[in-house]
Amino acid sequence: MARRTPPASTRTAAVKTSQAERMLNLLALLVDRTQPLTLRQIRHELRAQYPDGDEAARAAFERDKAALREMGIPFEMKTLGGDAAGEAAYWVNRANYELGDLRLTDAEREALQLAVATVRLGAQHGDQALWKLGVERALGPRTTVVDLGLDTERTRTITDAVMQRRTLHFGYKGEIRTVDPYGMLSRSGFWYVIGHDHLRGAQRVFRVDRIEGDVRAGAAQAFARPKNFDVRAAVPTEQQMLAVGDGEITTARVLVDSTLAGGVRRDFGDGAVVCEHDSGSVEFAIPCANLGAFRSWVFAMVDGAEVLGPREIRDAVVGWLREMAGR
């Protein structure tokens, strides 16, 4: 067994106790005692760990108290009456800072460990959480990786605002927006913040990476989130984007070559299939209201797809092609 250095009690006042050691002893003392203790009592119990002078001892104690509170320790205080009237007494209720037993099974611990090993947030909080739950963080090389990139000052401000219901102020498309953030969604490599836009008087979706400049957050509990707010439904998917536009929604019939048809079927579902040709090519019914988005989608298949109808959409496609082809 490693030789222990003598406990604090046997030391003389001349031996300076480190702040870390004193903080641990202070916390242990307050957790151990059922009654609140005054600084005088604390100094007596901790022997010579605080400086001798009253003023110096008070300053050191205040530093320790602030640091412990910063760690999330609920360091509480009350002013005594009676004989000790006016004197402050301190206590820590361990039930207020200790994690209750969540009764996680071994399989659940492993599942959390795997989740933390697979997903990168860009901060260390996941590991800290695992340790507190008594789980080990996985140390081997990561074989599956999902990177959510929530490590910037901006995303921290926004996630905090979502949870604390703080109104946000930021620049977006050249305007200053004031937004009550209801939720956040990560989809296709981007984070979106969804909320009530005071400028437009309506719910809007903002792409976080398109926010211009700094994000400022106001006071907590500043707004109420609508009941049944569905963060996924609030952000249109790429397929829905084709159907969101200024124009009337039409359905375009698009013939897709066999090599590309599988991907289109996965994106739009079997419901979009009109018919399958013997060659393996497949005819799809694709929503089309936003012609710009539709163009980008259909031209990504180059000559592997052809718009069959309706007439006005096919004509538009041919028009774009002629313009580019210089004919």
Next chain:
Amino acid sequence: MAPRERRPARRGTARSAARGKGRASRSARSAARGTGRPARSAARATRRRGPRSAAERVTGLLVMLPWVMARTRVSIATMARQFDLTEAELIEDLQMAAVCGVPPYTPDALIDVFMDGGEVIAEVPLVFSRPLKLNTAELFALRVMGEAALAMPGAAADGPLATALAKLRPLMPAGADTVAVDLPKARFVKELRAAVETCERQEIDYFSPSSRARTTRAITPRRVFEDAGRWYVTADDHLSGADRVFRIDRIERVTPLGIRDEPRPLTDDDLPWFSADLPTVTLRVGPEARWIVETYPYVQRTERADGGLEVTLSVTSEHWLGRLLLRAGRSAEVLEPATYRGIGVMTARRVLARYEAGA
């Protein structure tokens, strides 16, 4: 042509990282990190600098003590690695904890942790045996990571992860459930993840749109990852004899070959997406086609006063460039080299021919 995929973001190309540029969202971050290594190493490297503060050491101990008490015995080396401390730092912290306790500070009133034969031993919990509550940031991290892991193809919606998250739910801050993660769906992600674990060689059919060709090849999957809405697998490609990155949604068949290869963990997270000798093209891009720089890695970009920009991209194939120009239409124009100037017109004519034949 080798199945070299266009998709940069998280890793950024070596070049974009070197120039401190990249896709606006995530590659900018990996560029900032330098090599795109896991963020944690960077965070910890920072933490290590300089002496540790008293608060840092106490916080660490309040996390480590319950953890080790739950295990009774852990080797010093293992524990140091787990908490990313040097062995000297860990020993220093535990020696300090061992002389702390409650009055009268007799041996039975001290934190019962000691080191013997290279092990940390904590047998009798006295104080600090229960872990601290999870703070908001930690709960949020668990929730988001758990959400993402549940969104992975093949994850069981009612498995242990889901039940673990359900147990944590009462502790969650109120707004945590309105932060969600969607991951792309793709076939074979589950199979390929399993193959990474077992190092079993797989035969795949892979469709490359840039060559419109389908190849059958044997690969040994090494890592599966998601980036910007797509799943990828990094693998030893036995056809080309090199490391390759494949887009999983373009894999049409996966068949295990029953051959186990040696484990070869990828430690370098910065596999090049493109070799440095690929040709480049410089485009003038209008504001409507800014998606180009959000979607593709670029070597260099210059913002213009009119909201547009000039961007230089690596060209993996002329087919790819033609497709890009077709999608962007009038919003993108080739500035140089001159040899690429006709590609947009040629591509448009090829597609037009199909429409004219079918008219």
